Amino acid sequence: MPSSDDFVFNRRGILKGSAAMLAGAMLSGTAEASSAPFIQNVNANSGPSKLKITDLRYAVVEKPGPSPCVIIRMDTNQGVYGLGEVRDVAGPNYAMVLKSRLLGENPLNISYLFQKIQQFGGGARQAGGVCAVEMALWDIAGKVYNVPVYQMLGGKWRDKVRVYADTTESMDPKEYGQRAKERAQGMGLTWIKMDLGINVLEGIPNAVTQPAGLSRWERNSLPHPFVATEVTDKGIDRLCEYVAAVRDAIGMEIPLSMDHLGHIGVNSVIRLGKAYEKFNLAWMEDVIPWYYTDMLKHITDSMPTPTITGEDIYNIEDFEKLCANHAVSKIHPDLATSGGIKQTHLIGDMAFKYGVPMAMHFAGTPVSCMANVHCAAATQNFLALENHSLDVPWWQDLVEGIEKSIINKGFITVPEGPGLGVTLNEDVVRKHLRAGTGYFEPTTQWDSVQSWDDALFS
CATH class of the missing domain: 3.30.390.10 (Enolase-like, N-terminal domain)
Structure with a gap:
């Protein structure tokens, strides 16, 4: 059996010989990829x-x-x-x-x-x-x-990234349910989101309590606590009809999220969250502005339906305040707001420390989409990535570099090409430029x- 001294001697000899061979190959310009991978893997056109x-x-x-x-x-x-x-x-x-x-x-x-x-x-x-x-x-x-971007973030946790998407609203609950069913069965989505707010209660007597004469700005832009708008029992019952129709259409197995409740008061949010318990929602989104941490925590602690926020937050410190206080159940940064790829990845790691899952909000072209995909692939506590362009037939044609459809049965395969993994299809981009640009x-x-x-x- 060789001694430890023999091993040390042989190892040093091997290393010394390898170094000499590599140096000679570099000087002669004939280094092989196996001998110098750190040279081989660098783009030969760049210094x-x-x-x-x-x-x-x-x-x-x-x-x-x-x-x-x-x-x-x-x-x-x-x-x-x-x-x-x-x-x-x-x-x-x-x-x-x-x-x-x-x-x-x-x-x-x-x-x-x-x-x-x-x-x-x-x-x-x-x-x-x-x-x-x-x-x-x-x-x-x-x-x-x-190398692909995800590799520079530490490697990937997953090969495919789950997609979720809005469902186009309808004033008819049954039609709304059918549209959600098409998302699930026709497009293969495994996570559905529905927009459902008090706008569907317009014209229904005694469904909403609200001061008369509010301007459009007051109703839609003034922060929720200052609008003095509350939903009645009748209004809550009607809203539950919409959620029930969607659940009847897609079943209980698929996660279902909700957004765009409207500018309603904290008490109404809590009452809705309790009424929606039987539908087992994945979350209610942006129920009040994200910076009201104490009120968000009160809402989250007071109802069984999970809460989520984050698409308009820029600084990681603000996300950490929400996570450390467990003011929301989940976060969903928009990578195009939350500092880009690395910062959003760090936000996910921070949230993981507090036991908070992270979905990702996204709307845009496949360029930003791929930035999100790389970040999602490398982030351990990631849930699902939003997409607002499922009904735009030419959306995926804006880029090249991916062999098949970008979104396939509710998932996006993580690109393996260098960088974001896609290039622009110039002809398609030119065709869809904004007029005058x-x-x-x-x-x-x-x-x-x-x-x-x-x-x-x-």
Whole structure:
């Protein structure tokens, strides 16, 4: 039996010989992939240490869901480019104001660049530019190092990502149920979401208690506690008819979520949550604004139906406040608001620590969708990813790089190509550009700094 000294000697000899062979191969230019995988796996057209951002352009796509949707393209001095997407229903300015802070920078310094531009983001659509840039940086990094984004986040927990989707409302409960059934049986979805709010009670006497003469802003935009709107027993019974019709159509096995309740008071939310108990909902979404932590906790603690919020939250600290206080049952960040791919992954890891599951809100093109898919694949406590474009026949044709349909029987297969794993189908994108806009035209008007509020990084 060889001694431990023999093992040490032999191991050192092997290592020494391997190093000599590798050095010789590198000098002679004949290193094999098996000898130098760290060289072989790097994009041969790029020199990572000398990579620089040279341009940032955009194209505005109309109606792939909520519109417009702004796709950005970040170019470099080595021909490698990255794609990102500003959150739906936001403008390109959110991203383009960042261009002057990015030109000349190495796009592989993702954390540094995120810190540099983070101050220009905010809640909801205000974060769209920062997040779009962050997506594009990860796309470039994956292409340079020839790995999918999920791998750079630590690897994947799953090969397929579950999709859930809204069901188009109907004033007829039975028709509403049939539409949900088509989602489940026709499209193969294994998670359904229904929009159901007090709008379906309009015209029904004694269903809602509400001050007369409220303006549209007061009814739809004023935070819930200040609208003085409550649902009566009659109204609750009618709303339950809709949920019952959907459950009758899809059965009890499929998770069913609910959104867009309307701006109703805390007491009405709790009463509805109790009435919906028999339908075993996966969650009631955004029942009041997310920043009312104490009231959210009161609601969550007072009813059996789970709660969820998060699509308009930007900072991880705000998510942690909700999770640490168990103010909601689940969270659902929108990656195009919650800081992009890495920050959303960190939000998921943080929530896991508190025992809180994470779904993901998404509406937009396949570019942002793939950013979500990579994040979801790498996040342990992920549940399901929303999609608002199931009824748009050309949605999946906006990109190339995936052999079959992006969504197949309610799941998206995680791409294995480098970066986000998709490229744009130029012909289809051009066909669906917003009227009066071009395809990644020059944006030199954004080359110079237009405000001096980033002294820390100047």
